[in-house]
C-alpha cells in the first residue's frame with residue numbers, strides 16, 4: 001500500500017485548492033492526488049469560452065498550476081490516468097483500476113461530476129456531444145467550422161455560452177430548451193426574455209417549451225427531433241447539467257443524496273473522510289437547507305476550506321453562490337437565487353451600460369444579477385448575504401445611487417443592528 005498523510009480522489013479545481021488549504025497549515029504533509037484524467041488539474045470555464053473560440057490555445061494554458069509545479073513540490077504526488085474504483089472507509093484505503101492501493105488517515109473526495117446525456121434514441125450517433133472535459137471541448141471545436149449548423153440542447157450556461165462562442169466561428173446555432181425561457185434556473189423571467197432577444201439579434205435561434213425526442217441520422221447526426229419538429233444540423237451538444245460522481249461514496253456506505261452529504265466542515269457521514277466542490281451537498285448558511293453548487297468559485301473556496309479543516313482546523317464553510325459568465329460582449333454575474341424571486345427591481349437598462357436586477361422573495365433580497373456591472377459584485381454579495389429588506393432596494397427604482405456602495409453598506413449595518421452590533425451607517 002502507498003501511504004500518505006492525505007489522499008485526494010479527483011483532479012479538478014477543488015482537489016488542487018484542497019492541497020493549497022492543507023499546505024497552509026501543514027506545510028510538510030505528504031499528499032497524493034488520484035485523477036482519472038490525462039491532464040493535470042485544469043480550469044473548465046474556458047472550455048465553453050476562450051478555449052473553444054481560439055483554436056491555437058494549448059491545453060497547458062488551462063492548467064490551474066503552472067506546468068511542472070507538481071514535480072517541484074516536496075511530498076506531493078499527482079497520479080493521472082488512475083481511476084479510484086473502491087473506497088474502504090474502515091481501512092481508510094482506496095483501490096484504483098490498476099489495482100494499486102492508496103491509504104491515508106484523511107481522505108478527500110473531490111470527484112466533481114459528469115455531463116448528463118439524454119435517454120433518447122440516437123444519442124450515441126457521431127456528431128452528438130456533451131461538454132465536461134478538455135477532449136469534449138476540442139471535439140466541439142473541430143466540429144464547429146464556419147458555415148455549419150448546431151443544435152444546442154439546454155439554455156443553461158453551457159448552451160448559452162456555446163451559442164455565443166460558436167458564432168465567433170460562423171456557426172449558426174439553435175438552442176432548444178424544455179422550459180419557457182433562457183437561463184431558466186438562473187434569471188428571473190423578465191431578464192431571461194431580454195437575454196434571449198440579445199442573442200437573437202446576434203443570430204441565435206431559440207425553441208422554448210421543446211423537449212428533445214431523438215437524434216436522427218444514418219451514419220452520423222443529421223437532425224434533432226424536438227417538440228414534434230425536426231431541426232436539421234451538422235452537430236449537437238447536450239448541455240442539460242451534470243450528475244455528481246458520488247458512486248465511490250455510496251458504494252462505500254457513505255450518506256449520499258444527489259451528491260455526497262457533508263457537514264459545515266466538509267466531513268462526510270464517515271469521520272475523517274471529506275468531500276468538496278461540485279460533488280458535495282452541504283448546509284447552506286444563507287438560505288438554509290442543504291445545497292450543491294456547480295460553480296468555479298465554490299470549487300475553489302470549498303476545496304481550500306475543507307483542506308484546512310482536514311488538518312484539524314474547524315471553521316464552517318460560509319458560502320453564497322456566485323456564477324460568472326461572458327456571452328458575446330455581455331459580462332454576467334449572478335449572486336444568490338434571483339430566479340426564485342417573486343418580484344424584481346431593476347436599476348439601469350440591460351445592454352445600455354451597467355444594469356443591476358434585484359430578485360426579491362419574502363420581503364428580502366434573494367439574489368442579484370449584474371449585467372456589465374462587475375464593479376458591483378462585492379456590494380451585491382453584501383445585500384444578499386445580509387438578507388437585506390426588500391424596501392431598501394425598492395428605493396432604487398426611484399433614486400439614482402450611481403453605485404450600490406451606499407445601499408450595501410446600509411444593508412450590512414442594518415443586519416448588524418438586527419444582531420445588536422454596530423451603529424447604523426448614515
Ligand SMILES: Cc1cc2nc3c(=O)[nH]c(=O)nc-3n(C[C@H](O)[C@H](O)[C@H](O)COP(=O)(O)OP(=O)(O)OC[C@H]3O[C@@H](n4cnc5c(N)ncnc54)[C@H](O)[C@@H]3O)c2cc1C
Nearest residue numbers: 010011012013014036044045084112277278294295296299
Ligand atoms: C464547460 C464548462 C464551463 C463552465 N463555466 C463556468 C463559469 O463560467 N463560471 C462558473 O462559475 N463555473 C463554470 N463551470 C463550473 C466549474 O468549472 C465547476 O464548478 C468546477 O470545475 C468544479 O470543480 P471540481 O473540482 O469540484 O470538479 P471537477 O472539475 O469535475 O473535477 C473532478 C475531477 O475528478 C475526476 N474524477 C472523478 N471520479 C474519479 C475517480 N473515481 N477517480 C479519479 N478521478 C476521478 C474527474 O475526472 C475530474 O477531473 C463550468 C463547467 C464546465 C464543464
